[in-house]
Amino acid sequence: GDSVTQKQGQVTLSEDDFLFINCTYSTTTYPTLFWYVQYPGQGPQLLLKVTTANNKGISRGFEATYDKGTTSFHLQKASVQESDSAVYFCALVDSGGNYKPTFGKGTSLVVHP
Amino acid sequence: EAAVTQSPRNKVAVTGGKVTLSCNQTNNHNNMYWYRQDTGHGLRLIHYSYGAGSTEKGDIPDGYKASRPSQENFSLILELATPSQTSVYFCASGGQESSYEQYFGPGTRLTVL
Numbered sequence: 001g002d003s004v005t006q007k008q009g010q011v012t013l014s015e016d017d018f019l020f021i022n023c024t025y026s027t028t029t030y031p032t033l034f035w036y037v038q039y040p041g042q043g044p045q046l047l048l049k050v051t052t053a054n055n056k057g058i059s060r061g062f063e064a065t066y067d068k069g070t071t072s073f074h075l076q077k078a079s080v081q082e083s084d085s086a087v088y089f090c091a092l093v094d095s096g097g098n099y100k101p102t103f104g105k106g107t108s109l110v111v112h113p
Numbered sequence: 114e115a116a117v118t119q120s121p122r123n124k125v126a127v128t129g130g131k132v133t134l135s136c137n138q139t140n141n142h143n144n145m146y147w148y149r150q151d152t153g154h155g156l157r158l159i160h161y162s163y164g165a166g167s168t169e170k171g172d173i174p175d176g177y178k179a180s181r182p183s184q185e186n187f188s189l190i191l192e193l194a195t196p197s198q199t200s201v202y203f204c205a206s207g208g209q210e211s212s213y214e215q216y217f218g219p220g221t222r223l224t225v226l
Binding site for chain 2 (some may be wrong): 006009032034036041042043044045046049051089093095098099100101102103104105106
């Protein structure tokens with residue numbers, strides 16, 4: 001079945017640092033890829049989405065590029081702020097099959113002022 | 114605005130008791146999902162549905178049932194609750210209409226004593 005791997009359980013940064021969160025995936029179909037963000041006490045919400053047609057997603061200063069060759073979908077931001085502290089989930093939907101979503105385990109980002 | 118609501122928001126149950134978690138969406142999405150979130154495991158899919166009358170097993174369906182009586186409502190049922198089912202449960206809606214982006218509810222914190 002499909003799988004999504006986020007190896008970084010927690011990332012701790014200072015404001016204005018560069019953010020990189022690693023995400024790799026495995027699927028036999030052509031997926032649609034997502035990054036969701038979850039703030040404390042809330043449900044996850046969409047941060048950005050990428051399909052095989054457009055390769056890159058950009059939202060609120062965050063960027064992710066879909067690399068089919070390395071099956072990766074890393075999340076980046078040039079300069080983080082304390083307000084970016086949250087849990088970030090990488091996810092895929094098997095858009096060529098049963099449309100079942102698969103989430104990574106999440107990466108907790110802590111940004112110190 | 115699109116909305117997913119869950120009830121109750123908090124629930125304390127006894128071992129062996131029956132628990133029903135309810136979810137309502139006003140997005141008119143065909144698909145609905147139930148997840149549980151535990152530290153170290155991220156979001157795990159329990160059951161999902163493609164429309165009224167349909168339910169599908171997710172990745173961890175054991176001990177749970179689901180019911181989709183209408184487009185708007187999707188319930189998760191724990192017939193015999195156990196302490197291992199203590200968790201935060203999230204409902205979401207989404208489907209082809211939303212390009213498979215999922216809209217999450219605020220979550221239900223369930224404690225089984």
